Each structure stands twice: as structure tokens, then as C-alpha cells.
Amino acid sequence: MQFSPTDPFRDYAPGPYFCELTSQRADDQGTARSVQARIATIGLDALHARAAAAETELINLGITFTVYSEASAIDRILPFDCIPRVITANEWRTLEAGVKQRVAALNAFLHDIYHDARVVKDGIIPADLVFGNANYRPEMKDFPVRFGTYVHICGTDIVRDAQGRFMVLEDNARTPSGVSYVVENRHLMSRAFPDLMSGIRLRPVDDYGRRLLEAMTEIAPEGVDDPQVVLLSPGIYNSAYFEHVFLSREMGVPLVEGADLMVEDDRVWMRTTGGRRPVHTIYRRIGDDFLDPTVFRPDSMLGVPGLIGAWRRGNVTLANAVGTGVADDKAVYAYMPRIIRYYLDEDAILQNVETHICREPGGLAHTLANLENLVVKPVGESGGYGITIGPRATKAQIEAARAALIADPANWISQPVISLSVGPTLTDQGIRPRHLDLRPFAVTGRQTWVLPGGLTRVALKEGSLVVNSSQGGGSKDTWVLDDGAP
Amino acid sequence: MTRETPLLARYAEGLFWMARYLERVENLARLVDVTQNFEAPGREAESWFALVRINADEENYFKQGRTIDAEQVKHFYLLDAANPTSIPASLDAARTNARKLRPLISTEMWMQLNVFHRDMMAIAPDDLQGDRLSHICRLLKEGVQTHTGITEGTFFRDQGWFFYQLGRLIERADQTTRLLDIRYHILVPAVVDxxxxxxxxxxxxSVLRAAAGYHAFRRVAPPGFTPEDVVAFLLTDTAFPRSVALCVEQMEWLLGQLRSRYGLRGTVAALERVEELRAAILGRPVGRIIADGLHHFLDGVQRDLILLAAEIGTAFFRDWRPLAEAQSQAQSQSQSQAA
Incomplete structure (x- = not known):
């Protein structure tokens, strides 16, 4: 390919990493070349100006998340990078099948551990990892859920190594967030950069709300004709409130807070101007612990007293089900390939990252001996907190990690550093490679549907591997090319 | 196609108060503007302090050690977010309500309010000097008017719209009585020469101009009009959008619609209040009202409006908050913050 002296891609060098735009892919339909050519036509200055305007629009629209520091609450946008991440049709077929497989295995696993626990009896996974898990909920034992679906909404974090292989980094089976940005990024892209997209056939992302509502309707208690679905949010001060607004609007259902709901005779009602109205499915965006102060945390102001009772009586469905946290635990994660094989009799379509479980003596020893080369993660945290990346850590950080490991080995796992793939990203220095990941979203009622693409998070800091929004991450529009085949 | 969807009580309350707070912002801007026009040389402090009296804010005003002073009054209403009746406090409350209502209101409504709020929160002391004060008042009025226009053109007219309109009209009627009351506090006494x-x-x-009613009044007023005609216009005209009588008439229609269209039975007590209000305003000639004491009369109308808002609150908003104490509702001029 020829570069003109002013071509913004002239200095772009992804180095040893797989590039999500420029690395050769047989079925990319010329998209990478055409996107690069169009960016060159627009020019860096115009690109910067348009990107700034696009971010202003995000602020004005209130497409923000709230960051709380000691004293103040600041509404921040998720920085938007205008150079898309491109997934080819074949790549997507693999990802989609892999995510569906994973969700099926997670649900089978949850059904099993809350019923006969064959997976434990057959020695596939240690008993204490399941029953000793803080997120294991005895209340779920023998409780029937419709279609055997526990994880109705799942976000699977996927990375890509230097060879371009997709690997699952973790499962998010509780209340994964980020899907609103997938849709809003696409809208923003078509408003601000229509000339980048025109003529390229992409799988649409607008269908999420309809699919979600369909699933929420399917899982409502049996015998309810026209079920009332609501989205339960902690309220306007929650950092993901915008997403809750987005989802309730896209589904066309009320966004309720705990105080809008009440339970009487084991039935859930919402308070309306015309009195009480029954509620049948609750897509809840609050954690298990906060759902019902009479069962879980008594100090919770977010939940609804009596909700768990109504749910146990089968009068209301909660999505996701209670107790799914045991399945997305980082230690259980290490067993996922075996869990997939055990329930589905298939090999995992998407590989796991090699994981050392520090609760096991071998895993601990290996981790302690190789701290400088490993990523050490706490099993229960999310949001990228508590992670030590060995090769990037200072001596003091390594020693702190070592002390934490020795003090409580069961709280940790370790993994080799993955050379995360990169995407060309607009920076003050021009277009530069930045590491990124992918979180596809799967919705499951009677069956599983995966939103084409997902959320691409990008670590905006040079060399950084941490893509979390709370730690300097941004996002990109994620294009899944449509080749016309199913 | 249309499916009757229930309205969360919390949303109804939010709409009612969002509209009220925004109407309050517009009217306060109008009052500030007219006060500036009244500012008589040598008597600036008294003219401005009339604003505090009109709003019955004396206690709160002096609590923070303020004195009767033009700059301090301007600060109190235009910059002091800690003053619950100030413009920044009202805008903040409106935006917080809008934030709760984002699932319901149009994106365009939210975006305009979000940006308007941000711009107006940036008002600095310098902006209150000289001709800039009038400019700020215009921006405030236009901001609310833009909101009103966007709402008219984009907000879905199911139940929620009726609660929104009720809040706006109650506040508007209340503000018109305060504008009328300005005579009691500022204007020179009626004399013959x-x-x-x-x-x-x-x-x-100037009062008429503040209410955007000057030209309309000239059209309908008798050639040799008197102050009584102005009072009658602002109080009883059935075509002027800010007249108390027109506001009351529309409230009655809205409550009736909530009852007949949406089957809300809790409207009875509120409708009785509206009936009383109408009788008070239209039941006797304006000349008699003035002779008996306009200030006293306006006080009574303001109290009735508070009671009306309380009836609406009790019937439709309170249910979702069972833990809240039954409040002394005669004082509910602002939204309860308990949640």
C-alpha cells in the first residue's frame, strides 16, 4: 500500500501485536483499506475536530457515568475513539458460537450446582470452590428457573493474542454493563463520521432492546398473559444510571427504584398514580446482596423487602437469577474448559487464558516464583481493581503482591501476560496503536442471542493493558462485517 | 396501537415538580427584570428588597446575616444555590427531576435542560452588573421557553403530560399573584394628582411587561384605563396565558381529563380546591377585591394554591413513599427531599 506524506497512517506501526484493523484477514472485504483511505481524506485535523465535537455531544446528551471521589461526583463520558474496530464475518461466527457455548455451559453449571451438584461429585471442580464461594446462594437450592436460564444477560470479556487467537479473559454473569455504549457509539459514529461508514455492510446493533424485552417476557412466571417487565436500578446516583435509562427506554418499560416496588402476599407491585400494578419480570441492576433487606443485607436501602419471598413463590422472575456470581468467579473460570466439556461434550470454541489458582499449592508456588512475569488478580473484584501486572510493576508493587498472596492465597489467581491486540487510535501524537478488548453481550430467555460485536474497550494510555473505564479506558465502535451469509 | 401504560407515582411527582421549578425560574427572571426597571434613584435597596418580601423569603434572607442591599438581593436569587428559592437551586432541582425522568421524557428535553443548567450554573457575580443583568434574565427566560417549546413538540401526551401541566400552571398562577403583589410592596400609593x-x-x-402582557392589555383595555383594569386583566382575563383565572380554568380541565381519560379517582379533593379558587377570583368584582385589600386577597390565593398542590400530592405522589411522615402540607412550596 502506498502512503502519501500526509497520510495519518504513515507512522502507524502495531509492532508485535495483532492489529484489529490493519492485520491481514482474508475476508475483510477491503474494509481496512477503505477506512484508512477515508481517514486520510478527512485528515488528522478534521478528525480531531470532529472527535471533539462528538465528545461534546456525549456530554450534552448526558451519556455519562458518574465517578465518585471523596468530595464530589463528576459525570464523565466514556472517551470515544472514532477509528472503528473491525470484526470480519468469519471471526464473528467463531465468537458468536463461542459465546453461546459458554453461556450454555454457565447455565448448565449453575443448574447443576443448585440441584444435584454432579460436577462436584464427579470431581470436575473442588467442592469448596463451589459451596465455599461467597457468591454461592443456598437459597437457590432446588429452585426452578424457566428454561434452565440463570444468566439471562452475560458479558464475556475476550482478548486476542499476538497470533490473532481469541481468548476469554473472564465471564460477567451477574449484572454486566456497557451495552448502552455499543448502541450509542454506533449512533455517534453515523452522526459524526457518516463518510467513514458509507457503503460498508455492517451487522446492526439496534435490536438489543427488543431482544432483551422478548427474553424478559419469555421468562416471566408461567400463566401470565401480558407480563409487566421493569428495570430495577439503584437510582440516579449509580455510576451506570445512564445505561439503566437507556435499557428501560429501549425496552419501553419503567425504570423503577426499590421504593417504587412493594411486596404483599408474596406478589410484587409497583406504585402508580392509579394505585398498585402487578410486576412479573424484574431486570435488576443491583447486586444479590442488596435485593431484599429481609433476606440479605439488612442495611440495604436499594432493595425491596419481601422480594425474595415473592420470587421463591414463583410470582416474579429476577434476571439475572440470584446466585450467578459463583459462575463468574475468577477461580471457577479456570475450570471452564472442563465445565464446557463436562456438560456439552464439546471442546471450548474460545480458549481460556492459562490460569494458576493460588488456592492450590502448585498454583501458588508457580505464581510466587514467577511474579515478575504474571498478571495477579483478586478472584472477587471487577473493574480492573487490585490487579498487578508483573512486567509493568515496580519492585515495591511486586513485593506488595507477594505479601497479599501469602496472606490469603485463595483470594488470587495468576495468568501470563497476554500480548493484547491493538487498534489504531487517535491520539495527540497522531494515529497510534492502543491495546483493546471485546465484551460481547448475550441475551438468553428460551434461547441465546448475541448482539453482533459488543463493546470494544481501549486502553488510551500508551502501552497500558487496562481498558476499564474507571482507569483511563475509552471505547470504539465495533463493526461486524456482514457477508450476507447467516 | 396505543397501549395504556401505567405511570409510576414517582414519575408523576417528578414531572409536576420539574415543570414547577422551571416555571419558577422563568418568573423569577421576569421579577428580577421588572425590579430593575422599578429601581428608583436613591431607593435601590428598598426596590430590590421588595423581591424578598414578594417571595416571603425574609427569614431565610436575614438568617445568613444579609442586610437590605441591592447587590445582596441579586446574589441571593441569582447566585446562591444554598437559597432554596434561588434560580440556581430551582434549576438544580429541575435537572435532578429531569434526570429521574430520563426514561420518560424526550432525549431533546433532557439534552436542552442539561446544557441550560450547565450554562446557567456558570453565572458569575460580574454577570449581574450593568446591562448584563438584563441579558442574563433574557437567557433565563429563553432557556425555559426553549424547554417549553421542545416539550410541546416532543413530549408524549399520556398521563405524565397532565401532571407536568398541572405543576406548571399552579406555579404560574402563584407567580402572577406575586407579580401583582408588587404594587403592595413597591409602587407609589394611589393618589389623585x-x-x-x-x-x-x-x-x-412595567408589571404588565414583566408578565409579557402589555400589548395584549392595551388591545382589550378601555381607553382611560385605571390600575383596577390591570389587576382585573392579570387576575381574571380568560385569554391571557398568565392570568390566574386562565391557569385555574386549565387546571380544572387537566384534573377532569385525568379522571375521565385515565380513571384516576383521587382528583375529587383537588377539583374541590379548584372550585373554591375560581369562586374566590371570579365571585366578586375586582373593585371589591381591591377595596377589601388586594394584598390580603393574594395571600389567600397563594394559600389555596399550596393546598391544591398538597391535594394532588396526597392523591398521586405520596403512595410510593410510605415511610415519609405526613408532612405539614401547608408549607409544601418545594419538593420533599426524602427518598
Missing amino acids: EERRVTELTQWG
Whole structure:
């Protein structure tokens, strides 16, 4: 390919990493070349100006998340990078099948551990990892859920190594967030950069709300004709409130807070101007612990007293089900390939990252001996907190990690550093490679549907591997090319 | 196609108060503007302090050690977010309600309010000096008017719209009574000599301008009009959008619609209040009202409006908050913050 002296891609060098735009892919339909050519036509200055305007629009629209520091609450946008991440049709077929497989295995696993626990009896996974898990909920034992679906909404974090292989980094089976940005990024892209997209056939992302509502309707208690679905949010001060607004609007259902709901005779009602109205499915965006102060945390102001009772009586469905946290635990994660094989009799379509479980003596020893080369993660945290990346850590950080490991080995796992793939990203220095990941979203009622693409998070800091929004991450529009085949 | 969807009580309350707070912002901007026009040389402090009296804010005003001073009054209403009746406090409350209502209101409504709020929160002391104050008042009015226009054109007209309109009209009627009351606090006393009479009419003209009713009034007023005609216009005209009578008439229609269209039975007590209000305003000639004491009469109307808002709150908003104590509702001029 020829570069003109002013071509913004002239200095772009992804180095040893797989590039999500420029690395050769047989079925990319010329998209990478055409996107690069169009960016060159627009020019860096115009690109910067348009990107700034696009971010202003995000602020004005209130497409923000709230960051709380000691004293103040600041509404921040998720920085938007205008150079898309491109997934080819074949790549997507693999990802989609892999995510569906994973969700099926997670649900089978949850059904099993809350019923006969064959997976434990057959020695596939240690008993204490399941029953000793803080997120294991005895209340779920023998409780029937419709279609055997526990994880109705799942976000699977996927990375890509230097060879371009997709690997699952973790499962998010509780209340994964980020899907609103997938849709809003696409809208923003078509408003601000229509000339980048025109003529390229992409799988649409607008269908999420309809699919979600369909699933929420399917899982409502049996015998309810026209079920009332609501989205339960902690309220306007929650950092993901915008997403809750987005989802309730896209589904066309009320966004309720705990105080809008009440339970009487084991039935859930919402308070309306015309009195009480029954509620049948609750897509809840609050954690298990906060759902019902009479069962879980008594100090919770977010939940609804009596909700768990109504749910146990089968009068209301909660999505996701209670107790799914045991399945997305980082230690259980290490067993996922075996869990997939055990329930589905298939090999995992998407590989796991090699994981050392520090609760096991071998895993601990290996981790302690190789701290400088490993990523050490706490099993229960999310949001990228508590992670030590060995090769990037200072001596003091390594020693702190070592002390934490020795003090409580069961709280940790370790993994080799993955050379995360990169995407060309607009920076003050021009277009530069930045590491990124992918979180596809799967919705499951009677069956599983995966939103084409997902959320691409990008670590905006040079060399950084941490893509979390709370730690300097941004996002990109994620294009899944449509080749016309199913 | 249309499926009757229930309205969360919390949303109804939010809509009612969002509209009220925004109407309050517009009217306060109008009052500030007219006060500036009344500012008589040598009597600035008293003119501005009338604003505090009109809003019955004396206690709160002096609590923070303020004195009767033009700059301090301006600060109190335009910059002091800690003053619950100030413009920044009202805008903040409106935006917080809008934030709760984002699932319901149009994206365009939210975006305009979000940006308007941000811009107006940036008002600095310098912006209150000289001709800039009038400019700020215009921006405030236009901001609310833009909101009103966007709402008219984009907000879905199911139940929620009726609660939104109720909040706006109750606040508007209340504000018009306060504007009328300005005579009691500022205007020169009525006297016979021609020069004073002209001065007084000029000042009433300013009141009409503040209510955006000057030209309409000239069209319908008798050639040799008197202050009584101005009061009658602002109080009882059935075509002027800010007249108390028109607001009350529309409230009655809205409550009736909530009852007949949406089957909300809790409207009975509120409708009775509206009936009483109408009787008070239209039941006797304006001349009699003035002779019996306009200030006293306006006080009564303001109290009735508070009671009306309380009836609506009790019937439709309170249910979702069972833990809240039954409040002394005669004082509910602002939204309860318990949640």
C-alpha cells in the first residue's frame, strides 16, 4: 500500500501485536483499506475536530457515568475513539458460537450446582470452590428457573493474542454493563463520521432492546398473559444510571427504584398514580446482596423487602437469577474448559487464558516464583481493581503482591501476560496503536442471542493493558462485517 | 396501537415538580427584570428588597446575616444555590427531576435542560452588573421557553403530560399573584394628582411587561384605563396565558381529563380546591377585591394554591413513599427531599 506524506497512517506501526484493523484477514472485504483511505481524506485535523465535537455531544446528551471521589461526583463520558474496530464475518461466527457455548455451559453449571451438584461429585471442580464461594446462594437450592436460564444477560470479556487467537479473559454473569455504549457509539459514529461508514455492510446493533424485552417476557412466571417487565436500578446516583435509562427506554418499560416496588402476599407491585400494578419480570441492576433487606443485607436501602419471598413463590422472575456470581468467579473460570466439556461434550470454541489458582499449592508456588512475569488478580473484584501486572510493576508493587498472596492465597489467581491486540487510535501524537478488548453481550430467555460485536474497550494510555473505564479506558465502535451469509 | 401504560407515582411527582421549578425560574427572571426597571434613584435597596418580601423569603434572607442591599438581593436569587428559592437551586432541582425522568421524557428535553443548567450554573457575580443583568434574565427566560417549546413538540401526551401541566400552571398562577403583589410592596400609593397617576400607570405598565402582557392589555383595555383594569386583566382575563383565572380554568380541565381519560379517582379533593379558587377570583368584582385589600386577597390565593398542590400530592405522589411522615402540607412550596 502506498502512503502519501500526509497520510495519518504513515507512522502507524502495531509492532508485535495483532492489529484489529490493519492485520491481514482474508475476508475483510477491503474494509481496512477503505477506512484508512477515508481517514486520510478527512485528515488528522478534521478528525480531531470532529472527535471533539462528538465528545461534546456525549456530554450534552448526558451519556455519562458518574465517578465518585471523596468530595464530589463528576459525570464523565466514556472517551470515544472514532477509528472503528473491525470484526470480519468469519471471526464473528467463531465468537458468536463461542459465546453461546459458554453461556450454555454457565447455565448448565449453575443448574447443576443448585440441584444435584454432579460436577462436584464427579470431581470436575473442588467442592469448596463451589459451596465455599461467597457468591454461592443456598437459597437457590432446588429452585426452578424457566428454561434452565440463570444468566439471562452475560458479558464475556475476550482478548486476542499476538497470533490473532481469541481468548476469554473472564465471564460477567451477574449484572454486566456497557451495552448502552455499543448502541450509542454506533449512533455517534453515523452522526459524526457518516463518510467513514458509507457503503460498508455492517451487522446492526439496534435490536438489543427488543431482544432483551422478548427474553424478559419469555421468562416471566408461567400463566401470565401480558407480563409487566421493569428495570430495577439503584437510582440516579449509580455510576451506570445512564445505561439503566437507556435499557428501560429501549425496552419501553419503567425504570423503577426499590421504593417504587412493594411486596404483599408474596406478589410484587409497583406504585402508580392509579394505585398498585402487578410486576412479573424484574431486570435488576443491583447486586444479590442488596435485593431484599429481609433476606440479605439488612442495611440495604436499594432493595425491596419481601422480594425474595415473592420470587421463591414463583410470582416474579429476577434476571439475572440470584446466585450467578459463583459462575463468574475468577477461580471457577479456570475450570471452564472442563465445565464446557463436562456438560456439552464439546471442546471450548474460545480458549481460556492459562490460569494458576493460588488456592492450590502448585498454583501458588508457580505464581510466587514467577511474579515478575504474571498478571495477579483478586478472584472477587471487577473493574480492573487490585490487579498487578508483573512486567509493568515496580519492585515495591511486586513485593506488595507477594505479601497479599501469602496472606490469603485463595483470594488470587495468576495468568501470563497476554500480548493484547491493538487498534489504531487517535491520539495527540497522531494515529497510534492502543491495546483493546471485546465484551460481547448475550441475551438468553428460551434461547441465546448475541448482539453482533459488543463493546470494544481501549486502553488510551500508551502501552497500558487496562481498558476499564474507571482507569483511563475509552471505547470504539465495533463493526461486524456482514457477508450476507447467516 | 396505543397501549395504556401505567405511570409510576414517582414519575408523576417528578414531572409536576420539574415543570414547577422551571416555571419558577422563568418568573423569577421576569421579577428580577421588572425590579430593575422599578429601581428608583436613591431607593435601590428598598426596590430590590421588595423581591424578598414578594417571595416571603425574609427569614431565610436575614438568617445568613444579609442586610437590605441591592447587590445582596441579586446574589441571593441569582447566585446562591444554598437559597432554596434561588434560580440556581430551582434549576438544580429541575435537572435532578429531569434526570429521574430520563426514561420518560424526550432525549431533546433532557439534552436542552442539561446544557441550560450547565450554562446557567456558570453565572458569575460580574454577570449581574450593568446591562448584563438584563441579558442574563433574557437567557433565563429563553432557556425555559426553549424547554417549553421542545416539550410541546416532543413530549408524549399520556398521563405524565397532565401532571407536568398541572405543576406548571399552579406555579404560574402563584407567580402572577406575586407579580401583582408588587404594587403592595413597591409602587407609589394611589393618589389623585395627575403626575403621580401617570407614574403609577407607568409602573403598572412595567408589571404588565414583566408578565409579557402589555400589548395584549392595551388591545382589550378601555381607553382611560385605571390600575383596577390591570389587576382585573392579570387576575381574571380568560385569554391571557398568565392570568390566574386562565391557569385555574386549565387546571380544572387537566384534573377532569385525568379522571375521565385515565380513571384516576383521587382528583375529587383537588377539583374541590379548584372550585373554591375560581369562586374566590371570579365571585366578586375586582373593585371589591381591591377595596377589601388586594394584598390580603393574594395571600389567600397563594394559600389555596399550596393546598391544591398538597391535594394532588396526597392523591398521586405520596403512595410510593410510605415511610415519609405526613408532612405539614401547608408549607409544601418545594419538593420533599426524602427518598
